[in-house]
Amino acid sequence: xxxxxxxxxxxxxxxxxxxxxVNELSFLGxxxxxxxxxxxxxxxxxxRWRPQVTTLRASKNLNxxxxxxxxxxxxxxxxxxxxxxxxxxxxxxxxxxxxxxDIFTKPLQEDRYV
Numbered sequence: 001x002x003x004x005x006x007x008x009x010x011x012x013x014x015x016x017x018x019x020x021x022v023n024e025l026s027f028l029g030x031x032x033x034x035x036x037x038x039x040x041x042x043x044x045x046x047x048r049w050r051p052q053v054t055t056l057r058a059s060k061n062l063n064x065x066x067x068x069x070x071x072x073x074x075x076x077x078x079x080x081x082x083x084x085x086x087x088x089x090x091x092x093x094x095x096x097x098x099x100x101x102d103i104f105t106k107p108l109q110e111d112r113y114v
Contacts, residue, residue, distance in 0.1 A: 004044050
């Protein structure tokens with residue numbers, strides 16, 4: 001990669017440099033779509049930005065493999081949200097010690113469930 005974020009550079013400064021390059025390329029007749037711009041910017045961020053980049057790619061469907069793995073989460077989230085808004089479901093906080101589902105997912109402590 002020739003274009004990278006410099007060590008002490010802010011996101012705003014990096015984006016300004018990037019936009020200048022894109023404008024100059026456009027002047028020369030080279031155009032790219034927004035997906036290409038976003039992808040290049042995300043690839044140009046340093047390693048410490050990796051968690052944010054992964055989150056952005058997942059939330060904006062920029063990574064088709066990750067999207068196929070997380071789509072069910074999105075569907076479940078919207079299903080529950082819609083029913084909570086309609087009043088069909090009510091969400092109630094349950095303490096960890098009172099989670100009955102733990103008997104199916106964790107080793108049982110005899111004194112707790114007998």
